[in-house]
Amino acid sequence: MKQPQKEKLLAVLYPARCAFCGKVVAPLQRLCENCKTEAEPIAGETCMRCAMPKKRCACGKRSHFYDEAIAAYIYDGVVKEGILRYKRGGDRRAALFFAEAAANRYREACSFQADYIAYIPQRKKEVDARSFHQARELAVLLSKALDIPVFDGLVKLYDVPPQKSLPHLYKRGNVAGIFDVTTPEAVAGKRFILFDDVKTTGETMDECAKMLKLSDAEKVVALSFAATEKKRRPGGKPEFKK
Ligand SMILES: [Zn+2]
Numbered sequence: 536m537k538q539p540q541k542e543k544l545l546a547v548l549y550p551a552r553c554a555f556c557g558k559v560v561a562p563l564q565r566l567c568e569n570c571k572t573e574a575e576p577i578a579g580e581t582c583m584r585c586a587m588p589k590k591r592c593a594c595g596k597r598s599h600f601y602d603e604a605i606a607a608y609i610y611d612g613v614v615k616e617g618i619l620r621y622k623r624g625g626d627r628r629a630a631l632f633f634a635e636a637a638a639n640r641y642r643e644a645c646s647f648q649a650d651y652i653a654y655i656p657q658r659k660k661e662v663d664a665r666s667f668h669q670a671r672e673l674a675v676l677l678s679k680a681l682d683i684p685v686f687d688g689l690v691k692l693y694d695v696p697p698q699k700s701l702p703h704l705y706k707r708g709n710v711a712g713i714f715d716v717t718t719p720e721a722v723a724g725k726r727f728i729l730f731d732d733v734k735t736t737g738e739t740m741d742e743c744a745k746m747l748k749l750s751d752a753e754k755v756v757a758l759s760f761a762a763t764e765k766k767r768r769p770g771g772k773p774e775f776k777k
């Protein structure tokens with residue numbers, strides 16, 4: 536069944552729900568009025584290193600393996616609740632909203648046309664524990680929205696503690712060397728979207744971008760549905776909001 540037909544059928548069978556809070560909304564609406572007001576879409580001039588609006592960038596111009604970073608929303612409030620709700624329950628229509636918003640943002644802000652969409656790979660047992668590969672599912676939806684094929688050649692070699700369980704200082708080391716590219720010949724000279732639902736410190740995205748670049752990828756854009764704002768305390772070190 537084609538996607539629009541399927542969506543119409545779903546709208547008849549199940550009421551439409553807000554992608555963030557899950558409240559019932561009018562047919563074919565994606566967000567409720569409250570979430571629409573509360574969520575902070577990213578638009579206008581942004582920092583290409585951290586994806587934040589220029590005025591809110593606190594990344595200190597640190598360089599990355601990816602060439603640019605783009606995100607559709609700031610990861611906070613209702614956006615954060617929505618993503619956590621999706622991670623718990625796997626609401627496919629929320630996933631569709633995340634992918635479509637990321638697709639729109641990519642069209643608006645990316646400086647190049649990508650050949651492939653890569654995603655952060657998981658180990659088989661991580662996928663089995665959740666019963667679906669969340670990152671790949673989102674990549675497939677993004678692929679449909681943009682008509683760009685999914686690239687399945689990034690693999691995760693080892694299990695490591697989740698990034699969010701570690702202090703900032705250990706995050707980079709935690710993911711170093713845990714990914715590989717199985718088909719480097721398919722990567723050489725190509726331009727990639729590396730897609731994830733949330734970019735926090737960006738270390739995992741950067742490590743995957745590094746592997747693509749080591750296989751001679753021409754360009755990599757780190758695209759996420761939402762990105763965490765780095766707060767700079769007066770006189771202190773930059774801090775990521777938990
Ligand atoms: Zn809502």
Ligand SMILES: [Zn+2]
Binds near residue numbers: 582584585586593594
């Ligand atoms: Zn920045």
